[in-house]
Amino acid sequence: MTPSDVKATLSFSDGSPSIELPIYKGTIGPDVIDIRKLYAQTGKFTYDPGFLSTASCNSSITYIDGDKGELLYRGYPIEQLAEHCDFLETCYLLLYGELPNAAQKKEFDARVTHHTMVNEQMQFFLRGFRRDAHPMAVLTGLVGGMSAFYHDSTDINNPQHREISAIRLIAKMPTLVAMAYKYSVGQPYIYPKNSLSYTANFLRMMFATPCEEYEPNDVLVRALDRIFILHADHEQNASTSTVRLCGSSGTNPFAAIAAGVACLWGPAHGGANEACLNMLEEIQRMGGVAKIGEFIAKVKDKNSGVRLMGFGHRVYKNYDPRAKLMRETCHEVLGELGLGNDPLFKLAMELEKIALEDEYFVARKLYPNVDFYSGIVQRAIGIPVSLFTAIFALARTVGWIAQLNEMIGDPEYKIGRPRQLFVGSPKRDVKPLAQRG
Numbered sequence: 001m002t003p004s005d006v007k008a009t010l011s012f013s014d015g016s017p018s019i020e021l022p023i024y025k026g027t028i029g030p031d032v033i034d035i036r037k038l039y040a041q042t043g044k045f046t047y048d049p050g051f052l053s054t055a056s057c058n059s060s061i062t063y064i065d066g067d068k069g070e071l072l073y074r075g076y077p078i079e080q081l082a083e084h085c086d087f088l089e090t091c092y093l094l095l096y097g098e099l100p101n102a103a104q105k106k107e108f109d110a111r112v113t114h115h116t117m118v119n120e121q122m123q124f125f126l127r128g129f130r131r132d133a134h135p136m137a138v139l140t141g142l143v144g145g146m147s148a149f150y151h152d153s154t155d156i157n158n159p160q161h162r163e164i165s166a167i168r169l170i171a172k173m174p175t176l177v178a179m180a181y182k183y184s185v186g187q188p189y190i191y192p193k194n195s196l197s198y199t200a201n202f203l204r205m206m207f208a209t210p211c212e213e214y215e216p217n218d219v220l221v222r223a224l225d226r227i228f229i230l231h232a233d234h235e236q237n238a239s240t241s242t243v244r245l246c247g248s249s250g251t252n253p254f255a256a257i258a259a260g261v262a263c264l265w266g267p268a269h270g271g272a273n274e275a276c277l278n279m280l281e282e283i284q285r286m287g288g289v290a291k292i293g294e295f296i297a298k299v300k301d302k303n304s305g306v307r308l309m310g311f312g313h314r315v316y317k318n319y320d321p322r323a324k325l326m327r328e329t330c331h332e333v334l335g336e337l338g339l340g341n342d343p344l345f346k347l348a349m350e351l352e353k354i355a356l357e358d359e360y361f362v363a364r365k366l367y368p369n370v371d372f373y374s375g376i377v378q379r380a381i382g383i384p385v386s387l388f389t390a391i392f393a394l395a396r397t398v399g400w401i402a403q404l405n406e407m408i409g410d411p412e413y414k415i416g417r418p419r420q421l422f423v424g425s426p427k428r429d430v431k432p433l434a435q436r437g
Helices: 038-042 078-084 087-096 104-114 122-126 133-150 157-183 198-207 218-229 238-247 252-263 272-286 288-300 321-337 343-357 359-363 370-381 384-409
Strands: 004-011 018-023 060-063 072-073
Touching: 018 038, 018 122, 038 104, 038 122, 072 078, 072 087, 078 087, 078 218, 078 321, 087 104, 087 359, 087 384, 104 198, 104 384, 122 133, 122 321, 133 157, 133 218, 133 252, 133 384, 157 252, 157 384, 198 218, 218 238, 218 370, 218 384, 238 252, 238 384, 252 384, 272 288, 272 343, 272 384, 288 343, 288 359, 321 370, 343 359, 343 370
Parallel strands: none
Antiparallel strands: 004 018, 060 072
């Protein structure tokens, strides 16, 4: 943080003395007013529900400019990373601050690859769940349960523990997600294969059976790898803030990441692409393409309660930069699999066309977002809708770890403790039971 020569002056209309507050400048983005001494100097807190105007930390990992539609990982535009790098290169960048050279990439890839197996006893843990349990319920338990299997990496204040737990989490998350899927469909678990890339290995664990060898399709591998890259981090969102807040208590890395998984499950966060596919299937049940006009009319009617899922974004007030990349990938995958005439995909493309041309949506900047396209791509690959959020958690794990490690290494780090504006009853005395009305 760089202190600014300019100070903010806070004055009060009740005659209380004014105070000066320091201002800090980031590398890019808005200046930040430092209010840490506000309570000590004035006896007052700030009020900011959802922390929408509050910087809870300083960070050098990810930067978003919602007005420009810009997303940077360690300064690199997401478009360049998705085009020129694979997911594990992106993981290295987020964890260590720079892209790896050839030797570093080879060593990092090998470390992750050789940690992809999970303790065999986790299979028995998995069997404690109902087969129809939501994959996110299963994944939350499995990730939290890792702290019971890997005792040698649970000290969040030990840099070596954080390092090996980071590698373990990144490596084992695809195995756990695939195990959760296989369990739900009653198929045997497929063990990782060290000769395959990270993403090809995941597809094989998902879709192979002992009956025949599975050959990953390069187009599908690249598409899923791109989904992983685009979802790897997204600044101080709800799940990342949850991981930081959880980790601030000193809990172990596995527990902190499990808290992030639980937060991501919410339909307003990681569940958005699942909600988008459910919306498309609902329109299909109504009658498909022929009923789009009727559905759009309901969306425009504020009293209908019908929402257009997969369009617009809370942060991006322009086009979501990740959506542009996923749109290309979406059409590549549909072309590769010959799904252009699939009724649901035709419906999705018609909905995309309307949203990009209809003045109602254009004026409100309700462009298709990354959830719209990534949901379509995942369904085309064969991933069930219920597993979409688990895929998101798999990709976001590296971002959570990078953010957690950054917080632990911050000399200003302390346990999170938000304040409140109390609006309940003032102090009162308990009456004897007979005297209560």
